[in-house]
Amino acid sequence: xxxxxxxxxxxxxxxxxxxxxxxxxxxxxxxxxxxxxxxxxxxxxxxxxxxxxxxxxxxxxxxxxxxxxxxxxxxxxxxxxxxxxxxxxxxxxxxxxxxxxxxxxxxxxxxxxxxxxxxxxxxxxxxxxxxxxxxxxxxxxxxxxxxxxxxxxxxxxxxxxxxxxxxxxxxxxxxxxxxxxxxxxxxxxxxxxxxxxxxxxxxxxxxxxxxxxxxxxxxxxxxxxxxxxxxxxxxxxxxxxxxxxxxxxxxxxxxxxxxxxxxxxxxxxxxxxxxxxxxxxxxxxxxxxxxxxxxxxxxxxxxxxxxxxxxxxxxxxxxxxxxxxxxxxxxxxxxxxxxxxxxxxxxxxxxxxxxxxxxxxxxxxxxxxxxxxxxxxxxxxxxxxxxxxxxxxxxxxxxxxxxxxxxxxxxxxxxxxxxxxxxxxxxxxxxxxxxxxxxxxxxxxxxxxxxxxxxxxxxxxxxxxxxxxxxxxxxxxxxxxxxxxxxxxxxxxxxxxxxxxxxxxxxxxxxxxxxxxxxxxxxxxxxxxxxxxxxxxxxxxxxxxxxxxxxxxxxxxxxxxxxxxxxxxxxxxxxxxxxxxxxxxxxxxxxxxxxxxxxxx
Numbered sequence: 001x002x003x004x005x006x007x008x009x010x011x012x013x014x015x016x017x018x019x020x021x022x023x024x025x026x027x028x029x030x031x032x033x034x035x036x037x038x039x040x041x042x043x044x045x046x047x048x049x050x051x052x053x054x055x056x057x058x059x060x061x062x063x064x065x066x067x068x069x070x071x072x073x074x075x076x077x078x079x080x081x082x083x084x085x086x087x088x089x090x091x092x093x094x095x096x097x098x099x100x101x102x103x104x105x106x107x108x109x110x111x112x113x114x115x116x117x118x119x120x121x122x123x124x125x126x127x128x129x130x131x132x133x134x135x136x137x138x139x140x141x142x143x144x145x146x147x148x149x150x151x152x153x154x155x156x157x158x159x160x161x162x163x164x165x166x167x168x169x170x171x172x173x174x175x176x177x178x179x180x181x182x183x184x185x186x187x188x189x190x191x192x193x194x195x196x197x198x199x200x201x202x203x204x205x206x207x208x209x210x211x212x213x214x215x216x217x218x219x220x221x222x223x224x225x226x227x228x229x230x231x232x233x234x235x236x237x238x239x240x241x242x243x244x245x246x247x248x249x250x251x252x253x254x255x256x257x258x259x260x261x262x263x264x265x266x267x268x269x270x271x272x273x274x275x276x277x278x279x280x281x282x283x284x285x286x287x288x289x290x291x292x293x294x295x296x297x298x299x300x301x302x303x304x305x306x307x308x309x310x311x312x313x314x315x316x317x318x319x320x321x322x323x324x325x326x327x328x329x330x331x332x333x334x335x336x337x338x339x340x341x342x343x344x345x346x347x348x349x350x351x352x353x354x355x356x357x358x359x360x361x362x363x364x365x366x367x368x369x370x371x372x373x374x375x376x377x378x379x380x381x382x383x384x385x386x387x388x389x390x391x392x393x394x395x396x397x398x399x400x401x402x403x404x405x406x407x408x409x410x411x412x413x414x415x416x417x418x419x420x421x422x423x424x425x426x427x428x429x430x431x432x433x434x435x436x437x438x439x440x441x442x443x444x445x446x447x448x449x450x451x452x453x454x455x456x457x458x459x460x461x462x463x464x465x466x467x468x469x470x471x472x473x474x475x476x477x478x479x480x481x482x483x484x485x486x487x488x489x490x491x492x493x494x495x496x497x498x499x500x501x502x503x504x505x506x507x508x509x510x511x512x513x514x515x516x517x518x519x520x521x522x523x524x525x526x527x528x529x530x531x532x533x534x535x536x537x538x539x540x541x542x543x544x545x546x547x548x549x550x551x552x553x554x555x556x557x558x559x560x561x562x563x564x565x566x567x568x569x570x571x572x573x574x575x576x577x578x579x580x581x582x583x584x585x586x587x588x589x590x591x592x593x594x595x596x597x598x599x600x601x
Contacts, residue, residue, distance in 0.1 A: 044385075055379055063157040066146045066148040069148075070147060073145070077138070080141060084138070091127070092127045105133075143158040144158050152375070152379060171415070171416075174192075195424065198425065221265075226266075227273065229592075231245070231583060231591070233587065234587075235596075239316065239597070243583065251577065251579045251580075252570065254330055256289065257330070258337075259291050259331065259332065260334050261338075262312075275525040280566075286569065295597065295600040296395055296443065301390075308340055323583065323584035329356055329357055332361075334363065335363055347469070349477035354479075357480065357573070358568075360569075361484045362522055363485060363492070368497070374491070390444075395448075475505050478505055479507050483565060485514060485522070487521025488513060499511060508539050511535070512564060526560040532557060
């Protein structure tokens with residue numbers, strides 16, 4: 001403490017040379033300055049859609065400085081531009097002269113359908129889109145392979161360059177999109193008039209006007225979706241537990257508990273009757289329970305990961321054990337719900353709680369080192385920025401979460417949608433999955449902060465450092481058999497990351513790789529055209545097989561993975577018996593499914 005504070009009799013300040021610059025400030029000032037910083041970040045976040053400017057600038061400077069100090073790389077880029085320019089000019093000349101049978105200069109990627117129509121193969125639109133594809137290719141070379149740039153910064157810069165180019169694609173503008181020009185001529189401009197109506201409607205809703213009818217209008221929760229019969233048998237501050245009514249005269253004694261992610265409404269697994277995983281399981285003799293998470297608000301800002309485990313998974317297991325006593329429970333978790341379930345299972349194993357008959361992880365990660373493109377939005381700067389936004393409002397809003405996921409597939413989810421709605425004047429036809437996707441939820445400040453810090457940034461669960469009730473837990477303690485399901489086109493939980501559960505546990509692991517994305521690959525009902533999967537079981541003492549080798553040697557099966565999983569569950573279940581009572585004998589059901597929490601906005 002300096003002399004001015006140590007001796008209250010000193011009337012004049014101490015000489016500057018004697019003032020300690022590292023002396024701690026009095027208590028109010030750090031609190032005030034930190035709050036001011038957080039408030040500024042929260043205000044900025046509304047303009048940047050939650051993206052940290054510091055994170056972007058650091059990545060850009062890392063790339064730019066290393067590129068400027070790499071004359072060989074710059075020479076390679078110049079050489080590439082010169083080598084490709086002449087063939088591109090020859091292609092443009094041949095196209096302008098009307099020569100037929102010209103091979104495209106650059107083929108678009110397999111998933112890029114922006115230039116697929118025949119109109120794009122006529123002059124000058126063929127030259128436009130070929131020039132654009134070449135620019136994309138050149139900038140990919142320019143932003144990758146620069147020696148010295150950190151892996152994360154390289155991915156961020158390459159992603160940012162791709163987003164800027166996607167925004168400038170000739171397919172996004174009236175004058176350079178032949179499909180839009182053709183529709184405008186044929187419809188006398190009516191497509192543009194409808195597009196303006198769509199734009200004004202969206203603007204009205206964004207500015208806080210009354211909600212217009214969603215594109216998936218007509219899907220009512222409890223009537224068209226989430227309509228499998230059942231009862232709410234438990235309600236606490238965070239969850240409602242739904243027990244579904246039996247559809248068969250006898251059921252397997254071991255019930256199935258499904259833990260969905262709290263970032264989404266639970267009925268992704270109980271959509272329409274034709275594609276409801278819940279209904280399908282019930283019809284095959286399983287007693288199914290489902291957690292329905294509450295949609296948190298500012299009052300729930302201090303709910304953390306431990307609350308989600310205790311009030312969610314553990315409370316549900318306790319209620320099920322009271323309804324169906326003395327039997328094991330098949331627990332299945334989807335996405336974040338699977339991660340939480342694996343944490344709970346590790347804690348239960350440490351405590352000698354052996355109620356789990358099996359553990360199923362649906363597109364759920366337990367090791368976040370290779371968590372895919374979502375890591376573009378997760379580093380120390382970005383997480384701090386998100387924390388400050390959540391600190392200000394108490395939760396992470398649905399729009400702020402949706403923005404990051406949309407950017408990962410901007411061609412499909414942003415720009416192509418804008419072209420169809422605003423230039424072609426189309427109104428998308430709704431379906432049950434779109435209705436569910438529009439029914440997003442929020443996430444509390446404390447929980448999401450802990451999730452990002454402890455799992456994504458520090459990867460504590462995979463490293464054995466994640467604590468449950470103050471004690472570190474390890475996935476190697478889990479002895480229940482595990483079934484892990486990954487999907488081939490998953491941008492949220494890449495299947496190679498999901499596959500790592502075999503490295504992190506000391507039990508038998510059955511891995512299923514299903515065709516499709518994070519949602520559509522899981523909602524893969526029997527009879528769905530074009531579905532296939534691969535499946536094999538790795539015993540505890542078997543030699544390790546890496547993911548790529550596993551994919552090459554494991555045979556592909558046509559059809560739905562649901563059937564293979566249900567057979568896996570049945571093998572680990574006892575002979576059928578009369579179904580248990582709804583709600584058990586201790587407590588009467590509270591209300592019919594789908595309950596109250598799923599309806600919260």
